[in-house]
Structures are given as structure tokens and as C-alpha cells.
Amino acid sequence: MSINKNNYENYFLLYIDQELAASDQAAVKNFVQANPEYAAELANIEKTKMVPDTIRYTNKAFLYRLPEIEATLPQVFKNKLYKQSSTLLQPNFNYKTKAALLSVAALFILFLGDRFNQAGTNHTWPVQASIIAKKNNFSESNNNNPNEIKNVFVSAKNKSKSKPSVNNLEAPNFIVSNESPTRQIQAYPVTEEMINKPSSLPFIEKTIVPNEMMPSETMTEAPTHTEAPSYKVVDTDEQDRTIYLANFEIDGASFRGLTRKLNALLKRNKSEK
Amino acid sequence: MREIEFNNCVDEHADGVYRFILKNIGHVEDAQDIVQTSFEKLWVNRNKVEPQKAKSYLFTVAYHQMIDHIRKEKKATVTDSYEEVSAKATYQKDPELKQLLLAAINELNPTQKSLVLLKDYEGYTYQEIGEIMNLSESQVKVYLHRARIFLKEKLVHLEKAAN
Numbered sequence A: 001m002s003i004n005k006n007n008y009e010n011y012f013l014l015y016i017d018q019e020l021a022a023s024d025q026a027a028v029k030n031f032v033q034a035n036p037e038y039a040a041e042l043a044n045i046e047k048t049k050m051v052p053d054t055i056r057y058t059n060k061a062f063l064y065r066l067p068e069i070e071a072t073l074p075q076v077f078k079n080k081l082y083k084q085s086s087t088l089l090q091p092n093f094n095y096k097t098k099a100a101l102l103s104v105a106a107l108f109i110l111f112l113g114d115r116f117n118q119a120g121t122n123h124t125w126p127v128q129a130s131i132i133a134k135k136n137n138f139s140e141s142n143n144n145n146p147n148e149i150k151n152v153f154v155s156a157k158n159k160s161k162s163k164p165s166v167n168n169l170e171a172p173n174f175i176v177s178n179e180s181p182t183r184q185i186q187a188y189p190v191t192e193e194m195i196n197k198p199s200s201l202p203f204i205e206k207t208i209v210p211n212e213m214m215p216s217e218t219m220t221e222a223p224t225h226t227e228a229p230s231y232k233v234v235d236t237d238e239q240d241r242t243i244y245l246a247n248f249e250i251d252g253a254s255f256r257g258l259t260r261k262l263n264a265l266l267k268r269n270k271s272e273k
Numbered sequence B: 001m002r003e004i005e006f007n008n009c010v011d012e013h014a015d016g017v018y019r020f021i022l023k024n025i026g027h028v029e030d031a032q033d034i035v036q037t038s039f040e041k042l043w044v045n046r047n048k049v050e051p052q053k054a055k056s057y058l059f060t061v062a063y064h065q066m067i068d069h070i071r072k073e074k075k076a077t078v079t080d081s082y083e084e085v086s087a088k089a090t091y092q093k094d095p096e097l098k099q100l101l102l103a104a105i106n107e108l109n110p111t112q113k114s115l116v117l118l119k120d121y122e123g124y125t126y127q128e129i130g131e132i133m134n135l136s137e138s139q140v141k142v143y144l145h146r147a148r149i150f151l152k153e154k155l156v157h158l159e160k161a162a163n
Helices: A008-016 A024-035 A036-047 A069-072 A073-080 A095-123 A125-137 A194-197 A258-272 B003-027 B028-046 B051-073 B080-089 B095-105 B110-120 B128-135 B137-162
Strands: A174-177 A186-189 A242-246 A248-251
Touching: A008 A024, A008 A036, A008 B137, A024 A036, A036 B137, A095 A242, A194 B051, B003 B028, B003 B051, B003 B110, B028 B051, B051 B110, B051 B128, B095 B137, B110 B137, B128 B137
Parallel strands: none
Antiparallel strands: A174 A186, A242 A248
16 A cells, blocks of 8 residues: 555654554655655654653662572671571580589578578477476476566467477466467466465466456456566467568468368378278 | 563663653652552562563553552642653753643543553554553554644644744
8 A cells, every 4th residue: 555645644653653664664755755745744743752751760779689699798798797696505514513503502401401490499389388388397486486477478470380498488487378269378477375286276277268358468467466567468360371481481371271181181091091 | 580680670671661650640759659569560470571571561560550540549640740850851852842742741641641652762562562551453553643643733733822
């Protein structure tokens, strides 16, 4: 098909789009030369062709992929970039270390034992103390001045199960009762009549008085003495049942009744056998 | 496609894709985002795309990204930043004609504008443009010729008005 006045526009458009073959391009040039009135038309169509701008994409660095570039880097350099992970301490138990650890453990056990013994001897058990004082020391107190009244101090700081020491009771010239419902220590002065007739002594069972008859937090004193002694009331029913073993504190309430339960269980097993 | 070939694609085609998108939507940041997305997709599909087809793939992805962007924005506007970039980067014998042509091109619809830009800037054939824009070769030819005729008449009208 040759170019003519009816189809020149289509040829011109294909010409500027460079979609024509070389022969057709030559045909368009010849047509324009032969028909100069169409040269302006071709020029107007050529004006619609845009000239490429020089526009740069400036963020190419964000587009690059670098694994292979990284692969070309020396390993020594890459190792410097890595965060050094903390290495766990590996214990090296050689014979020196073992000996040192055993020594420390032995010293610790000795320290604990010593502290435990100290804690055991420093405490007296109030109920047992009263019984021992009544049974053992009552006769010894006969040789002393019966009118001399000395206070009895019963230590109940801790609820240690240690056996009370008789020596810690200083001149127990009182019958100490710990059997009252209020669990308050009550002391009665020892008189000559009581010393001469030990059989008529009021034992602890007889000293129990009803709770409503006892003044709370006071010591009952015999009215025969002119000098009013002062008594220290010790509350042995304190709620703090903490057991101290050296520097360790153990909640004693959780162990309360444990031995009784164990004994009952052992007896039961024994009876079953 | 290996990393080195991908990086070569960045060097060779990032400017063209960016220019094509920038001329179409006229917004620098959006154009940069579309370019970045296009190269991300190329990287994801690097094992499926042959290096010689990478340019066409990039323009295809970028074009569809741009269409989505235009649909989202409803209307592509020429911003000041675009004008500034164009003014700095323009290589044109006749600056006045350049401005008139830009004004005329902005009156084209997105498809015609893309056709003109792909043809004039990138030099794609009708067939390649059709592959990029999911058009047949005859559709590309018809749409592009309509755009040229519109631009020619617009330029003639504007030149007469200017004179």
C-alpha cells in the first residue's frame, strides 16, 4: 500500500513512532518532499514526541541486594561486625577447687551446728521449768531463807524444744504454775509451813484457779508478805512460731503437731503389724 | 537471576522506571515508593524472571502499581515537586514547547499518557507496550495514535493562543 492524501496521517504517526520499515520510512520522506503542504503536518506530529528527561533515581542504595557482595568480604572482617556473644563460665572442678568447696561446706556445717547448739541452750521451756523447779529444787530452797523472795524469770523468747536447764532458774522459792487457762505464770511464795509439811503443799493441780477469778496479766502474790515483789508476766502463747536455725527463719506453725502426727502414724503401723 | 544481575538491573533500569512513573503521577515520593515496590517484586520473583526480561517485568509491575495508585488517588495531580524536578531535569530545545507539551500530556488519560511515555522515553515497540499494559498491539496503536492527534491539536491550539 502506498502513502497518499487519505492515509498520510497514519503513516506519519507510525513514522515518528519508528514502527515503519526502512522502505516505508523512505516512502514517507518522499511523500513529504513531493507534497510540501504536508511537511507542517508532519512537523506538528513530531512535536508530540517527548524528549527524554534526565531524571535520576537517587535511592538506588536501598534497592541493591548485597548478599554476594557480603560473600566477597573476608571472614575476619565480617567477624568484627558480629556482636560478640557472652560465653558462659565453664566450671573447672579440679582437686584444688573440690578441696576448697569441701572446706567451705565443712566450715558452714560447723558454724550451723554451733549456732544451733547456742540457740538450744539459751532457752528454757517454761512448763518443764516449773515442774523441775517444783520437784528438784524445792527441798534445796529449804536451807535458804524462806522469807527471802526472789523473782522467778522464765525465759520464753523462743519456742525451742531444747530441754530447760535447771541452773538457769535462780533460787526458785516459788511454786510456779503454768497450768492456768490463761497460760500465765503464777508464782506463790514458799512459807515455813509449806517447808515443814511438804506433803501438804499445794501441787500444781491444786493451784489451778478459774480464769474468771484470776486477774489478767498480774502475778498472784501471797498476802502474808509485807514487801510486794514484782513479777514479770511472760506470755508463752505468742503467735510468732518462727524457728531460728542460725540465720535461717522457719515458719514453725507449719510444723506444729508434726511429731504428734508422726507418732500416731508409727503407732498405727506398729499396731497393724 | 542472581544478586549481581539484580543489582545491574537497578543500575540500568531504576532511572527509567522512576522517570516513567514520575511523569505519569507527578509525585516524587509516590514514584519512589512504586519503584521500590517494583524492585521488591522483581527480587521476590528473581528465579522466575530472566535477566533479559527484567526491564519489561519492571515496567509492567510499575505500571500496574501506578494504575492502582491512580485509582486510589482518583486523580493524578501535578505537584510543585514534579514541576521543580521537571524544570531542573528537562532537556528540551524549546523550553516553551516543552511546557506546552507537558500541559497537554497531563490532559491525557492515564493509559494514553503511559503509552506516550513508554514509547517516547523507553522506545518500546507496540508489542512490548502491549505486554506491559495488557493491551493488544492494535489497541496500543489506536490509543497511541489518538493521543498523538490530541496532543498535536492541543499544541497547535496553545501555540495559536500564545501568539
